Amino acid sequence: MGDEKKGFSIGEKVVYPTHGVGVISDITEKVLNGESVEYYVITIPSLDMNILLPKANAETLGLRRLSKKEDMKKAIQSLSEKKDIHGSDWKSRQQLQMNLLKTGTIGNVAVVVNILYNRQKVRDLPIQERRLFENALTHLVDECSYVLGIDSDSAKRTIFSHLERLKSTTI
Numbered sequence: 818m819g820d821e822k823k824g825f826s827i828g829e830k831v832v833y834p835t836h837g838v839g840v841i842s843d844i845t846e847k848v849l850n851g852e853s854v855e856y857y858v859i860t861i862p863s864l865d866m867n868i869l870l871p872k873a874n875a876e877t878l879g880l881r882r883l884s885k886k887e888d889m890k891k892a893i894q895s896l897s898e899k900k901d902i903h904g905s906d907w908k909s910r911q912q913l914q915m916n917l918l919k920t921g922t923i924g925n926v927a928v929v930v931n932i933l934y935n936r937q938k939v940r941d942l943p944i945q946e947r948r949l950f951e952n953a954l955t956h957l958v959d960e961c962s963y964v965l966g967i968d969s970d971s972a973k974r975t976i977f978s979h980l981e982r983l984k985s986t987t988i
Contacts, residue, residue: 824872825857825880830963833868834879834921836861837956838963844872863955879921889964892927892957896979900931907943914949923960929953934980 825831829841836859843858847869855872857880870880884892914932917925933950936942942950954976961972 824875825882830883831859832881832883832921832923832956832960833859833861833870834919835915835952836866836868837863837952838883838959839868842867845869863959879919881921883964884923884960886964888923889961892923893961893975893979895924895927896931896976897982898931899935900928901935907946911945911949914946914953918949918953918956923957926953926957926960930957930976931980 825841827841827844830838831841832838839859839861841857842860845856845858846853847856848854856869857872857875859868859870859880860866861868870878910932914929917929929949930953933942933946933953936946937950957976958969958972961967961976962969965972965975967975
């Protein structure tokens with residue numbers, strides 16, 4: 818595994834905010850406007866997608882290593898505390914949720930899953946919020962699976978069992 822200061826290594830599992838868990842499948846160089854630029858090639862299996870991310874901007878764009886076990890466990894535990902956003906129209910809610918996802922922290926991904934899961938229990942989500950929920954849930958399941966060393970089905974069961982044990986709180 819690469820040193821924090823030196824970047825990421827080929828084969829290393831990483832998280833790219835809003836896209837989820839992937840693996841550095843290659844590091845390549847391309848010429849852009851006459852300048853040579855190094856890129857990480859990130860394969861995101863859950864989206865069947867490859868992303869080219871400039872190495873120089875990777876941290877700024879939120880690329881990070883997988884969460885630590887203790888952070889993952891805290892994020893999963895937080896699913897048992899109902900979170901909601903009051904007094905916001907759907908556009909404001911969606912912007913707040915997107916901003917939470919863009920931070921890339923597993924805790925914020927869990928907050929988005931929590932909010933949208935509970936909102937969908939009350940009424941159907943608009944298409945954009947449904948997509949956001951599915952994306953955040955996939956991200957949470959994938960990272961939970963890798964970090965805790967369990968299969969995706971077990972990760973999903975763990976997440977939903979915590980979502981069903983709600984205690985009401987407001988954010």
